[in-house]
Structures are given as C-alpha cells and as structure tokens.
Amino acid sequence: MATRFNMFFGTHDTAQPRQRLKEYPREENELRLRSSPPLNIFEYESANIRVRYEERSGMADGDRPLSKRRNTIDVTTGVLADHELCNSRPGSASKVVADNRKRLLERLNIEHEPSVDLQTHMANKGMKLGWSLAQPLPIPARNDGAPGSTYLELGGSMMTNLDWNNLKILNWFTDNGVDMSLELIEGVTGCNMYDILIVNSQCARKLCEIGVMDEQRSWHPADISSFRDDVKRIDGSQDFIFLPINDGYDNTTGTHWTMLLIHCQKRASPTEAGEYKVWWFDSLGGKSKRSYKIAQVVVKGVQRTLKCRGYLANNLHMNKTAIVSKEHCPNQILDNKSDIDEGGSACGPFIWGITQDITRYLVLGRRAGVSSNELGRGIDDILPHLRNRFEFNSANWRTAIQNLITRERRMRIAKTGSDDWWDTLHLYQSSPGFTRAQGAYQIWPTHLRNGAPAPVVPVYIFLY
Amino acid sequence: MSDQGSPNQHKPEDAGSEHLNIKVTDNNNEVFFKIKRTTQLKKLMDAFCDRQGKNPNSVRFLFDGQRVNPTDNPDSLDMTDGDTLEVHQEQIGGC
Numbered sequence: 001m002a003t004r005f006n007m008f009f010g011t012h013d014t015a016q017p018r019q020r021l022k023e024y025p026r027e028e029n030e031l032r033l034r035s036s037p038p039l040n041i042f043e044y045e046s047a048n049i050r051v052r053y054e055e056r057s058g059m060a061d062g063d064r065p066l067s068k069r070r071n072t073i074d075v076t077t078g079v080l081a082d083h084e085l086c087n088s089r090p091g092s093a094s095k096v097v098a099d100n101r102k103r104l105l106e107r108l109n110i111e112h113e114p115s116v117d118l119q120t121h122m123a124n125k126g127m128k129l130g131w132s133l134a135q136p137l138p139i140p141a142r143n144d145g146a147p148g149s150t151y152l153e154l155g156g157s158m159m160t161n162l163d164w165n166n167l168k169i170l171n172w173f174t175d176n177g178v179d180m181s182l183e184l185i186e187g188v189t190g191c192n193m194y195d196i197l198i199v200n201s202q203c204a205r206k207l208c209e210i211g212v213m214d215e216q217r218s219w220h221p222a223d224i225s226s227f228r229d230d231v232k233r234i235d236g237s238q239d240f241i242f243l244p245i246n247d248g249y250d251n252t253t254g255t256h257w258t259m260l261l262i263h264c265q266k267r268a269s270p271t272e273a274g275e276y277k278v279w280w281f282d283s284l285g286g287k288s289k290r291s292y293k294i295a296q297v298v299v300k301g302v303q304r305t306l307k308c309r310g311y312l313a314n315n316l317h318m319n320k321t322a323i324v325s326k327e328h329c330p331n332q333i334l335d336n337k338s339d340i341d342e343g344g345s346a347c348g349p350f351i352w353g354i355t356q357d358i359t360r361y362l363v364l365g366r367r368a369g370v371s372s373n374e375l376g377r378g379i380d381d382i383l384p385h386l387r388n389r390f391e392f393n394s395a396n397w398r399t400a401i402q403n404l405i406t407r408e409r410r411m412r413i414a415k416t417g418s419d420d421w422w423d424t425l426h427l428y429q430s431s432p433g434f435t436r437a438q439g440a441y442q443i444w445p446t447h448l449r450n451g452a453p454a455p456v457v458p459v460y461i462f463l464y
Numbered sequence: 465m466s467d468q469g470s471p472n473q474h475k476p477e478d479a480g481s482e483h484l485n486i487k488v489t490d491n492n493n494e495v496f497f498k499i500k501r502t503t504q505l506k507k508l509m510d511a512f513c514d515r516q517g518k519n520p521n522s523v524r525f526l527f528d529g530q531r532v533n534p535t536d537n538p539d540s541l542d543m544t545d546g547d548t549l550e551v552h553q554e555q556i557g558g559c
Contacts, residue, residue, distance in 0.1 A: 148521050150533055158531050162521050172558030175524065201555055202526060230529035246555040251491065253522075257557035345558030 152409045156200050157183045159405070167402060173257060173348025175201040178244050181352045181401045184408060189359050194366040196359060197238040201246060204260075204298055206230040208249040211301030227305075234302060236311040239264055239372035240362060242355050243298055245280075247291040258282045258291045259351040261358065262302060262316070263376035276316040277376060279383075283350040284333070285326035292323070328383045330354075330392040338395035346394035353397050357390060484538050488512050490523075490551035499538065505549075506534035512551065526550045 147162035157179035167177050179200040185191070186198045199207075206227050234241065241262040248254020258281060265275040280295050282288055299318040306313040332346040361382065365375045382389075486508065488495045495515065497508050505525070509532075513520045525532040527541055527549050538547075 148534060150535065153533060156530075158533060160521065172556045175555040178555075178557075202524065202529065202531070202552070205552065205555070206529070230526075232529070246557055248553070248555050248557075251553055253553055254555045254557050347557050 152180065152405060154180060154183050154187075154408070164405070167398060167405075170345055170398070172345045175246065177401075178257060178348055178351065180405065181348075182242070182244060182355060184401075184404045185352070185356050185359055187408075188404070189356075189363045191359060191363065194363055195237065195239040195372060196242075196362055197233055197240065198242040198355065198359070199233055199244075201244050203231055203233060204243045204245060205249045207234070207243070207298045207301030207305065208294060209301070210304050211297035211299070212250070213304075231301075231305050234305045234309075236264070236306050236309045239266065239376070241302065242359070243302075244351055245291055245295045245298060247288060247294055249294050249298070256284070256288050256291055257347045257351050258288065258295065259354050260295050260298060260318075261379075262299070263372075263379070264306075264313075264316075265373050265376065266371070271310065271312065273312040273314060276313065278316075278318045278322040279324055279379065280318065280322045281324050281329055281351070281354050283329070283331060283347050285329065285331050286323040295322075324383060324386075328386050330387050330390050332392070332394070335387065335390075335392040337391070337393040346392075349394040349397035349401070350392070352401060353390070353392065353394075357386075484543060484545050484547070486538070486543065487546070487548045488525075488551060489548060490516070501539045501543075502537050504534065505532055505536050505538070505541075508549075509534060522554045524552045524554055526552065 145161065147165075148160050151159045151161050151164045153159075157176065159176050159180045163174050163176040163180075166172070166174055179202070182198045182200065186196075189196075191198060210227055210231070241264070243260040243262070245258045245260050246254040247256050247258075261279045261281070263277045263279075265277075267274040278299060280286075280292065282291060286292070296318045299316065303313045303316040306316065330350070332350055336346050338346070358379070361378075362372075362375050365378070366372065370378075482500055483498050484501060486497045486499060488497060488508065493516065495512055497511070499505075499508055509520055509523075509525055512518075513523060527543065527547065530541075532541070532549065
C-alpha cells in the first residue's frame with residue numbers, strides 16, 4: 001500500500017495496528033538500523049534524564065512499514081532503549097544505540113561514560129525494570145483523576161484531564177489543548193533553532209490587550225512594560241511568528257480558532273525598518289469577521305511590542321490582503337475528509353495542521369540552507385497548492401495530537417517517574433535555589449536566560 | 465473594593481515571613497488573599513472561583529505570564545509579598 005510520509009504520523013496509513021510491532025523479526029530492524037547510520041546525533045542530559053535523538057536517512061519513503069518505523073522511533077527516543085541497554089544482547093537494536101553512544105563519547109573525548117545505575121534508579125522511582133509500552137501508563141501521584149488535575153505540563157502550557165477528554169471525545173478545542181499541541185510542534189521540530197516562534201494563546205491574548213489600547217489617549221511604551229513578562233518571547237529576533245487567534249480574546253469564551261503568521265524579514269541592523277508580511281488562515285474561508293478584527297488588533301499589539309523593543313515596525317499591519325483566499329485555504333466544511341461524528345469541531349485541529357505543515361516547510365528549508373527571507377517569499381508560492389496538497393483530516397490530526405501528547409507523557413514518566421516539566425519538582429527539591437519558574441524557561445532562547453548556555457534542543461525529524 | 469482587606473493596610477513583612485499577600489484580579493474584580501508560602505494555590509483558586517461564581521475548570525490563572533498549576537505554591541513560583549495573579553476566561557473554539 002502506498003503510504004505518504006508525515007513527520008508526526010509516520011504515515012497516513014493508520015490502519016496498521018500497533019500490536020503488529022512484535023510480529024516483525026528483530027533482525028530486520030537491526031539490518032535497517034545498521035544500513036542507515038545516523039546523520040546527526042543529539043543528546044540531551046539533565047540531572048537524571050538522558051535522552052538521545054538520531055536523525056537518519058537513506059531509506060525510500062514507503063519502503064518501511066509503520067510498525068518498523070515506530071520501533072525505530074521508540075528506540076532512538078530512548079523509551080525502550082534504557083531497559084534494553086541493561087539487558088543488552090549482542091546484535092540487538094539496543095546494542096546499535098549503545099555503540100553509537102560510545103562513538104559519540106569517543107568523538108567528544110570523554111573517557112568514561114558516567115555510570116548510570118538504571119536498575120537502582122528505576123527501583124527508587126517505584127518502577128519495575130522491564131516496564132514496556134504494552135503496559136498501561138502509571139498514573140503520577142498528583143493526578144487524582146479529577147477533571148481539573150494536571151494531565152501533562154510543558155514549559156508554556158499545561159493540560160488537565162478535562163482537556164485531554166475534550167481532545168478525545170471531539171469536543172471543541174480549549175486554549176489548553178491548542179497551547180499544548182502547538183508547543184509540541186515547537187519542540188518536535190526544534191523551531192527555536194531556526195528563529196521560528198509559536199506563541200501560546202495566553203501571549204496572543206496579551207498582545208490583543210496591548211493592541212486595543214487607544215494610541216492617542218492612553219497608550220505609552222511604559223504601559224507595555226507591565227506586560228513584559230507576558231510577551232517577552234516577542235523580542236524582534238524571530239523571523240516567523242505563529243499566533244493562534246480566538247475570537248474571544250476580548251474576555252468572552254470564543255467560538256472559533258484561526259491562525260496568524262507574521263514574517264519579519266532579516267534586517268542589517270536592529271534599528272533598520274524591517275519588512276513584514278502577514279498571513280491569516282481561516283478554515284471558514286475568511287468569513288469570520290470577528291476573528292479578523294481580533295487578528296488585526298493582535299497584529300497591532302505585535303507592532304507596538306516590537307516598537308518598544310527598539311524595532312521599527314511601522315509597516316507591520318494587517319489588511320484584507322493578509323487573508324489567505326478561500327481558493328487556497330483548506331475549508332473545514334468542504335475539504336474535511338472526516339465525518340462530523342469522527343472529526344467535528346475542526347478549527348482547532350486545522351490550526352494545528354496548518355502550523356505543522358508550514359513549520360515543517362520552514363524548518364526543512366532552513367536545514368537545507370535556504371535563507372529565511374527566501375522561505376518567506378516561498379510561502380506565497382506554496383499557498384496556491386495548499387488546498388490540493390494539504391490532506392485535511394481533522395480526525396487524523398486529533399489522533400496525531402493525542403499520540404504526541406501520550407508519547408511526551410510516556411517518555412517523561414518512563415524516564416523520571418513523574419510527568420512534571422523536565423522533572424523540575426525533583427530538581428528544585430534536590431538543589432537549593434533552583435525554582436520551578438527558572439526551570440520553565442530552559443527551552444527559551446539563550447538571550448532570554450541571562451547568557452546561560454543554550455540547551456541542546458532535541459530534534460525528532462526522521463527522514464527515512 | 466475587596467472586603468478581605470486593602471493592600472495599603474499590610475505592613476511590609478520580612479522576606480522570610482511565613483505568610484504572603486497575593487492579589488487576584490480578573491480585570492473587573494480584585495481580591496486579596498493572605499496565604500502561607502507552602503499552601504497549594506488550589507486553595508486560593510477554589511476560594512476565588514467560589515466567590516466569583518465561576519467554574520474552576522473554565523478559568524486560567526497566570527503569574528508573570530506563566531500558567532499556574534493548582535499544585536504550585538508561592539514558594540515554588542518564587543512569589544513575593546504583593547504579587548498579582550491574573551485570571552482569564554478559558555478560550556474555546558470549534559465551529
């Protein structure tokens with residue numbers, strides 16, 4: 001069966017049951033692993049987390065069934081690798097990972113790998129060695145099952161049990177669901193390495209508040225200083241800014257999600273006036289007038305924020321030309337391949353889908369050496385093909401978001417016994433002076449963290 | 465505005481004091497709370513929602529632009545006396 005590669009799904013052919021993973025002989029996977037040496041190796045390490053990511057290529061698309069791809073992804077992200085490393089068998093896939101790690105250590109001139117007594121570590125965490133993906137996730141102690149309890153927390157977003165259920169039972173997307181799904185894209189693609197920023201809905205709402213200030217009477221740069229913590233990620237260093245727009249940012253609940261994309265062209269000096277371009281993606285064909293007005297106000301907020309940061313952004317404004325025309329923009333009523341029973345409430349999945357599609361275009365372009373200005377101009381070229389190329393399937397996207405969230409949570413729990421963000425709970429308990437608030441900024445750009453060294457950002461891109 | 469005490473009446477306290485005064489505002493109302501540094505903010509959130517007649521699941525609490533977890537406490541967030549928690553309505557969309 002012909003399959004289409006997708007970074008998040010592995011393939012659109014979701015009919016492959018996951019249980020079949022065990023039916024494939026391990027030797028085949030080993031051969032695959034050996035035949036495609038990793039192009040790049042990324043390793044992240046904190047107090048008690050050691051995660052390794054590998055980027056591979058050399059395998060034709062469709063050459064590798066989902067079940068085998070999935071196995072490779074799990075091994076390289078370390079979910080299975082750790083307990084496999086303990087019981088490493090000669091020639092197993094885990095040995096390949098171990099060999100790669102050894103080679104990396106040699107390259108880095110590290111004589112001895114820090115000893116990790118995983119068995120003791122996992123026993124301390126109350127986890128049984130040999131815990132596998134087939135077993136249900138252990139429920140962290142702080143999640144008491146109540147709707148308001150935290151299901152998963154990331155650096156800039158959190159999700160409760162209620163939000164998780166909303167995601168599964170096709171309810172409308174909440175801001176929590178939107179923020180988490182977008183932040184996962186940011187983490188998966190490594191956006192902050194390529195000057196791409198995906199802000200969360202809380203930040204976008206603050207920008208709306210800044211934009212709505214009356215310029216003649218009350219607005220003054222000093223007013224924005226009170227928002228500095230809320231909008232600190234908008235600092236003029238980004239080339240592309242994605243902003244989720246809800247039509248309820250003026251303190252109502254809202255009914256519709258749309259996506260705003262701003263391209264800030266590179267300039268020679270920060271004080272030079274830059275060129276800006278705005279695109280607004282609406283899955284209702286640009287008909288939602290209220291969302292359009294809110295988006296205009298948000299753009300005004302971005303312009304004022306950049307101005308306060310010392311960037312001349314006078315020509316940053318939004319008019320009708322920013323609306324991606326209904327001929328080009330996928331429509332949630334006309335183009336959605338899911339039935340209303342399977343994939344209703346499609347505007348939330350739409351903004352996730354459009355963001356992951358364009359982000360992937362930008363990231364892969366940057367990795368191939370294309371400048372951000374060229375990529376920005378290229379967006380206009382790809383838009384006419386967007387509706388044909390874009391497979392609008394909100395049910396699939398909901399599944400993809402659930403998979404990403406589950407994978408993030410599973411990996412964190414498997415590694416640390418906690419679903420806390422970067423296991424900060426453990427960190428600030430064990431080291432005096434380390435606070436949760438500091439931990440939350442670990443993924444943010446270097447210049448926002450007072451000159452601390454930039455962390456290695458994991459990249460999960462698999463080019464089979 | 466609030467019947468729980470005005471911030472002007474609060475004496476400056478030592479940094480190591482056990483209690484904190486925290487303002488909770490939702491643009492329309494301001495409510496002042498005095499809580500222990502180690503008390504979970506869930507207690508404060510529930511009290512605020514109860515007072516305003518809101519469902520705790522339909523509002524978002526933010527401190528310095530960061531979402532506040534019910535299991536957080538002022539110590540874990542590095543809060544100081546007089547800090548403000550913002551409350552916002554949740555946003556949804558689907559049509």
